[in-house]
Every structure is written in structure tokens, then in C-alpha cells.
Amino acid sequence: MGKKETRVRMSLQTLRVLEAFLENPTEQLAGAEVHQRCGIASGTLYPILLRLESAGWFVSQWESIDPSSAGRPRRRLYRLTSTGLRHASEVFASFNRGVLA
Amino acid sequence: MSQRNERSKHAALNSATHWLIHQAAHRAPETLSSRLEEEWLADLESRSTALSALRFAVGCCWASLVIVNEYPRGRVPAASPVAAGSAGGPASGFFTPTERNFRYFSLRSATLFLIAGLHAALFYGLITTLSHTPSIAVPPRLQNQPVAPVPRAKDLPPVAGPDLKDWTIHVPKPVIDVPKMDIDVDVPGEPTDKPNEVISEPGLPPVTKSHLVQRLAGGPGTGFPETAEFYPSHSIRLAEEGISTVQVCVDTRGRLTTEPTTVKGSGIERLDEAALKLARAGSGHYRATTEDGQPVNSCYAFGVRFQLRK
Numbered sequence: 001m002g003k004k005e006t007r008v009r010m011s012l013q014t015l016r017v018l019e020a021f022l023e024n025p026t027e028q029l030a031g032a033e034v035h036q037r038c039g040i041a042s043g044t045l046y047p048i049l050l051r052l053e054s055a056g057w058f059v060s061q062w063e064s065i066d067p068s069s070a071g072r073p074r075r076r077l078y079r080l081t082s083t084g085l086r087h088a089s090e091v092f093a094s095f096n097r098g099v100l101a
Numbered sequence: 102m103s104q105r106n107e108r109s110k111h112a113a114l115n116s117a118t119h120w121l122i123h124q125a126a127h128r129a130p131e132t133l134s135s136r137l138e139e140e141w142l143a144d145l146e147s148r149s150t151a152l153s154a155l156r157f158a159v160g161c162c163w164a165s166l167v168i169v170n171e172y173p174r175g176r177v178p179a180a181s182p183v184a185a186g187s188a189g190g191p192a193s194g195f196f197t198p199t200e201r202n203f204r205y206f207s208l209r210s211a212t213l214f215l216i217a218g219l220h221a222a223l224f225y226g227l228i229t230t231l232s233h234t235p236s237i238a239v240p241p242r243l244q245n246q247p248v249a250p251v252p253r254a255k256d257l258p259p260v261a262g263p264d265l266k267d268w269t270i271h272v273p274k275p276v277i278d279v280p281k282m283d284i285d286v287d288v289p290g291e292p293t294d295k296p297n298e299v300i301s302e303p304g305l306p307p308v309t310k311s312h313l314v315q316r317l318a319g320g321p322g323t324g325f326p327e328t329a330e331f332y333p334s335h336s337i338r339l340a341e342e343g344i345s346t347v348q349v350c351v352d353t354r355g356r357l358t359t360e361p362t363t364v365k366g367s368g369i370e371r372l373d374e375a376a377l378k379l380a381r382a383g384s385g386h387y388r389a390t391t392e393d394g395q396p397v398n399s400c401y402a403f404g405v406r407f408q409l410r411k
Contacts, residue, residue: 031140032147042144042160046137047167054172063143076140 008055010091013044018088021080028077049078057084114151121158125165130172314392318401319351322388331379332407333371343367345376346404353396355387364402376405
């Protein structure tokens with residue numbers, strides 16, 4: 001196993017997703033909540049989430065609820081990792097320097 | 102009744118949405134298929150309207166296509182859930198995008214090179230084939246080449262044909278009847294002792310008595326056309342005037358024997374042309390030159406005056 005590739009191709013939609021998570025880096029968000037915050041369509045949103053997860057910026061897990069008692073299916077929750085938080089912070093900090101990381 | 106219809110429509114849309122999500126998840130890589138289907142169905146619950154849910158399902162179809170493109174089949178291990186709150190790395194077992202990016206980049210590079218190559222070929226074609234370069238005519242180099250000597254006339258073979266030496270042309274001697282005319286010719290002769298001899302004064306050369314011929318020059322006679330009839334209309338408008346001197350050769354009957362010519366022009370070509378026309382028109386109306394009262398062929402000049410009346 002080599003070192004995992006952590007570089008992610010930045011796009012406007014990716015930045016908006018990262019921005020949504022940077023509001024509260026410890027918060028776990030489902031895809032539907034990211035959609036509500038960013039307004040990104042599902043066709044674009046889920047590939048971005050998977051891409052960032054593959055790069056190690058996000059981790060995901062199933063919501064720890066009982067679907068029968070909750071009356072709804074469990075959701076997949078995403079959360080920024082420390083690596084993702086550092087990279088995302090660098091990306092947004094580079095905007096202040098006028099350079100995109 | 103309407104509520105039933107609404108319900109049936111809602112149920113139809115709902116089933117269609119679920120079917121689309123199921124198909125989209127099924128199209129995704131196997132290791133992600135069940136996860137995505139469950140995730141999308143859970144997120145579908147947050148959609149308030151059926152139309153919004155349908156849009157979400159269509160988006161999931163598109164997302165599955167993108168995911169399949171980015172995560173080729175057989176390269177994506179199953180995504181294992183990560184415990185909440187764990188500070189570990191990313192979800193283990195996911196495909197590293199290095200190779201994928203490389204392939205994608207390679208495909209994109211190939212397309213880029215193909216487009217660049219097409220442009221280069223088109224540019225080359227424009228420069229070489231389609232562009233017009235004027236050809237420069239280069240004259241052939243002068244070369245001195247020995248030429249075979251031309252055979253002289255005596256070396257030439259005899260030309261077959263009739264012998265021209267045998268041809269004899271017999272021309273009958275013309276018989277010309279010359280009318281007898283009494284022509285006085287002034288021929289200077291030797292001084293004789295004849296009565297008509299004139300004795301010259303001493304010191305002067307002897308003068309012989311000559312016969313003086315009374316010559317009366319001809320000219321336009323009766324019935325000669327009027328000059329006004331031949332006055333060019335253009336010259337009248339431009340008030341052109343002048344005198345053109347024309348020479349004519351007339352026979353004894355006053356007819357032209359040769360084409361009249363302009364001896365001295367008026368300075369206006371139109372008037373000179375008109376004078377020549379007048380001279381031609383007057384053929385037969387010329388007064389012949391007389392010598393001792395006898396009309397003779399002669400050439401003389403006369404002036405044609407073109408003058409406008411004031």
C-alpha cells in the first residue's frame with residue numbers, strides 16, 4: 001500500500017461542499033443536509049462526497065439509529081477528517097493570497 | 102375522486118423515483134451499489150414534493166454514471182463503515198484515484214493531442230496546399246549547341262518538277278492606234294538663218310523664238326456643288342471656319358481622274374474632310390484646263406472656304 005493520494009481537483013461545487021463542512025468541522029452531515037446548505041444537485045453532490053472520501057478528506061458512517069423505531073431509513077453521515085480540515089483550510093487560505101492550492 | 106387521482110399519481114411518481122434510484126445504484130460499482138442505494142433512499146425522505154424527489158432520482162442516475170467513470174468496475178473495494186468519532190484516516194479500502202486520474206489524464210491528453218494534431222495538419226495544409234505562391238518564371242539557360250551545317254544550294258538534290266527552261270511565253274505585240282495630234286513642242290534649237298530667228302543682242306546668249314501656249318487653268322465649273330451643303334453641322338455649332346486647299350486631277354470632260362487630296366489644311370480636320378467630299382461630289386462639274394483653247398488633262402488646286410454668314 002503506497003501513500004494515499006490526497007490531492008483533489010478543486011471546483012466551485014467542491015469548494016461549496018467544503019465550505020458547508022467548515023462551518024462546523026466536527027459536525028456530521030448527510031447528503032441531504034449538504035444539498036440543503038449548498039443547493040448542489042444530487043448528480044454533482046454524491047460524486048464529490050465520494051471523491052473527498054477517497055482522498056481522505058472525509059469519513060463516512062451510517063447513522064446510529066433504529067430505522068423501525070425512527071420510522072425512516074438510516075442516513076450516511078460525512079465528517080471532515082483532520083487531514084481534510086487542514087487541506088480545506090489551506091485551500092481557503094490560498095484564496096486570501098490569491099493563489100488556489 | 103380527485104384525491105384518488107392525486108394519490109395514484111403520487112404513488113406512481115414514488116414508485117418511479119424508487120425504481121430510478123434502484124437502477125442508478127445498480128449501475129454503480131458493486132461494492133458501492135448497496136451503500137449508495139440505501140444512502141440515496143434515506144436522503145430521498147428529505148424531499149418534500151414528488152417532483153423534487155423525481156429530480157433527486159434523476160440526479161442519482163447521473164451521479165452513478167460519474168462514479169462508474171471515476172471508479173472503474175473491479176477496482177473499488179467495499180466501503181467499510183468507520184466508527185463515529187474515530188480520528189483515523191479515510192474510509193479504508195476505497196480506490197486510490199492515482200491510477201484513475203492517470204487514466205483519465207491520459208485519455209484527456211490523447212484527445213488534446215488529437216485536436217492539436219488536427220489543427221497542426223490543417224495549418225500545414227493551409228500553408229502548403231491552399232496558399233497561393235506566385236510562380237517565378239525562370240528562363241532556360243542559354244546553351245551553345247553545335248548545329249548541323251546547312252547544305253548549300255549546289256549540294257541540294259534536284260527538285261523534281263517541270264523544267265522551267267522549256268517554257269516560252271509568247272506575248273502578242275499590241276497594236277496601238279495613236280491619234281494624230283498637232284502638238285507644238287518648244288524645243289530649243291540651234292540658231293539658224295531662218296526668218297523666225299531672233300537675233301540676240303551682243304553679249305547675250307542667242308534667244309530662239311518660242312511658241313507660247315495659252316494655258317487656262319481649270320477649276321470648279323457650272324453645276325459644282327455649293328460649299329454650304331457640305332458644311333459640317335458640328336462645325337457650324339462650334340463656329341469653325343477656315344480654308345482648305347484641295348488638289349484635283351481632272352480630265353478633259355471635267356471628271357476626276359484620281360482621288361482628290363488636301364494640299365493645305367484649314368487646321369480643322371472636319372473642314373478638310375468636308376472639302377474632300379465636296380471635291381469628290383463635284384466630279385464632272387470641273388472646268389478642264391485648256392491649252393490654246395483645247396481641254397487637257399491636268400491637276401490643279403483650289404481653295405474651299407468655309408465661312409459662316411454673319
